Amino acid sequence: MMTEKRHSFWRDVAKYRTLLIMISPAVLLVLLFSYIPMAGIVIAFKQFNYTGGVFGSPWAGFDNFKFFFQSGDAWRVTRNTALYNIGFMVLGNLLQIAAAVLLFEVGGKWFRKIIQSALFLPYFISWVVVGSIAYNFFSYDVGAINNVLASLGMERIDIYNTPAYWPYILVFFHTWKLLGYGTVMYLAAITSIDTEMYEAAEMDGANVFQRIMKVTIPNLIPTFIILALLAVGNIFRGDFGMFYNVIGNNGMLFSATDVIDTFVFRLLMNTNDFGMSSAAGVYQSVLGFVTILAVNYAVRKYDKDRALF
Amino acid sequence: MQGLSVRSSRQKDRLLLSLIGYAMLGVMAFICVVPFVIVLSSSLTDENTIRMNGFGLIPKVFSAEAYRMIFEYPDDIVRAYGVTLVVTAIGTALGLFLTAMTAYVLCRKDFKWRNHFAFYFFFTTLFSGGLVPWYLLIVNYLDMKNTLAALIIPTLVNVFYIMVMRAFLAGIPDAISESAKIDGAGDFRIFLSLILPLSKPALATVGLFLALGHWNDWYSALLFISDDKLMPLQYYLYQMLGNLEGMRKAMLSSGTDISANIPGESLKMAMTVVACGPILFAYPFIQKYFVQGLTIGAVKG
The missing domain is CATH 1.20.5 (Single alpha-helices involved in coiled-coils or other helix-helix interfaces)
Known part of the structure; x- marks a missing residue:
């Protein structure tokens, strides 16, 4: 029995050898850069030093986690990460749906093309460039906004030293950068709606607004649910590129802008606190993993077809 | 009535x-x-x-001084462009090939373990070891700090694009692979001469996403590059924005009169234009492929 099983396994290997060879580069790369680092989670439980390395450093038990939670950093960065992601998701999807519906309803071919190109433009630039644009707007002495305020005879605002503004600014830039991307996605969903449904609504005497509310929007809900699920599953993953480039190492703003990812990065690169940085990273990974499983489980129970896996 | x-x-x-x-x-x-x-x-x-x-919509007093300054000592910027071009070209070509090949194997219905492998890839999107072990692996164990390889290899395979590519390849009828197999063609041969030509639209889309990702990448450089000679464009811009003081020092040491008015603010903006210029020029031509890609993703979920 045993030998037969082994026998058939090797026969399969021989049978699929070309396919196995073809898939092996990607398998090895993922093994090296995704699975092997998972073993490095032990660093979170160690007092890391370079001589000992990952496996030779002395154990620290849960000390790294204890410091992380007791310092209050854990709560601050978790709250910020989750709240920002909720803000991004809600405002982002709202505007993307609005833009897609309107783009579908009004204007000729050229108008649509031009608007869509304009909306999609910010998607193509790096967060470094966005950081530069933010500076262009918000700088104290040369920023466009302070420029306008000054010319109106109003007081300049020290935006880069005032945490209270940044939640709005960051939500703005995130929404701004991804507006076109989401609009195109929703537009594709609208275009695939069966035109008979529109005709039926028309026959029933629905006006355009009723048609939008009763036909278009309900048909976008599946797309929205998928995107929302992905967003909820990733709620504890901060968009490092944005936070790091728009905020930088500006400690004045950390109370309102520090997310798990920027916190982990600073501990690693600036303070070289490998243990605590790793502990925060493991905390994020586990939290994210549990969230995704929970969300997926809930969706599966509610509607099997809409589950992610 | x-x-x-x-x-x-x-x-x-x-x-x-x-x-x-x-x-x-x-x-x-x-x-x-x-x-x-x-x-x-x-x-x-x-x-x-x-x-x-301050900054405004229309230049009140026109001056190309900032651009003149950038191109007066173009060595750094040209080198940064070179690094970005090399990384983008190699990373995109290699990444696209691996993505397509992997996706093809994963959608071959006669491949017994395709679901196991699909899960193997998918799982990495759910859970990871975090930044620190990944960083230590690349810097301490693989010794890739300050190499171009660090900008290319760790991010070569993106599971998300494998899934997008697989969704597209699933639309190619199995009969094509099957009949070619009966004619005696090997799996790699089928992939290379039948599947790849049929999936040009998806290759264009995924390829452009990969290229855009590499072009705009500064994060790998932030982590792994400290050598000025290996700085890619976006990271160079990042450094310059943050450290105009260093720029001023560089000009001082190169003999430029420091009392001359150094266009710091306009220089920052000119660098920004130079760093995203090619993308904005190419944008009208490449946009449709991105739209196409998103549409594939939206329809096939």
């Missing part, structure tokens, strides 16, 4: 919707584009005018 009033009320609704639509979309498009205009205009504004009046 009634029919007429229904029709006119419908026309009124249409008109109202059009008004809302044009207004809202117009404002959105304006907000999306105007920052680019301000950056461009600022890069062409005289430094003193910026210091006095």
Whole structure:
């Protein structure tokens, strides 16, 4: 029995050898850069030093986690990460749906093309460039906004030293950068709606607004649910590129802008606190993993077809 | 009579919707584009005018001084461009090939373990070891700090694109692979000469996403590059924005008169234009492939 099983396994290997060879580069790369680092989670439980390395450093038990939670950093960065992601998701999807519906309803071919190109433009630039644009707007002495305020005879605002503004600014830039991307996605969903449904609504005497509310929007809900699920599953993953480039190492703003990812990065690169940085990273990974499983489980129970896996 | 009033009320609704639509979309498009205009205009504004009046929509006093300055000592910027081009070309070509090949194997229905492998890839999107072990692996164990390889290899395979590619390849009939197999073609041969030509649209889309990712990548460099000679474009911009002081020192040591007015602010904006210029030029031509890619993703979920 045993030998037969082994026998058939090797026969399969021989049978699929070309396919196995073809898939092996990607398998090895993922093994090296995704699975092997998972073993490095032990660093979170160690007092890391370079001589000992990952496996030779002395154990620290849960000390790294204890410091992380007791310092209050854990709560601050978790709250910020989750709240920002909720803000991004809600405002982002709202505007993307609005833009897609309107783009579908009004204007000729050229108008649509031009608007869509304009909306999609910010998607193509790096967060470094966005950081530069933010500076262009918000700088104290040369920023466009302070420029306008000054010319109106109003007081300049020290935006880069005032945490209270940044939640709005960051939500703005995130929404701004991804507006076109989401609009195109929703537009594709609208275009695939069966035109008979529109005709039926028309026959029933629905006006355009009723048609939008009763036909278009309900048909976008599946797309929205998928995107929302992905967003909820990733709620504890901060968009490092944005936070790091728009905020930088500006400690004045950390109370309102520090997310798990920027916190982990600073501990690693600036303070070289490998243990605590790793502990925060493991905390994020586990939290994210549990969230995704929970969300997926809930969706599966509610509607099997809409589950992610 | 009634029919007429229904029709006119419908026309009124249409008109109202059009008004809302044009207004809202117009404002959105304006907000999306105007920052680019301000950056461009600022890069062409005289430094003193910026210091006095700040950044604005139209250059009040025109000056190409910032660009002259960038291209007067072009060594760094040309090198940064070179690094980015090399990384983008190699990373995209190699990444695209691996993505397509992996996706093809994963959608071969006769491949017994395809679901196991699919899960093997998918799981990495759910859970990871975090930044620290990954960083230590690349820097301490693989010794890739300050190499071009660090900018290419760790991010070569992106599971998300494998899944997008697989969704596309699933639309190619199995009969093509099967009949070629009967004719005696090997799996790799089938992939290379039958599947790849059939999947040009998906290759174009995924390829452009990969290329855009590499072009805009600064994160790998932030982690792994400290050698000035290996700085890619976006990271160079990042460094310059953050450290104009260093730039000033560089000019001092190269013998430029420090008392001359250094166009710091316009220089930042000019560098920004130089760093995203090619993307903005290529944008009208490549946009449709991105739209296509998103549409594939949306329909196939």
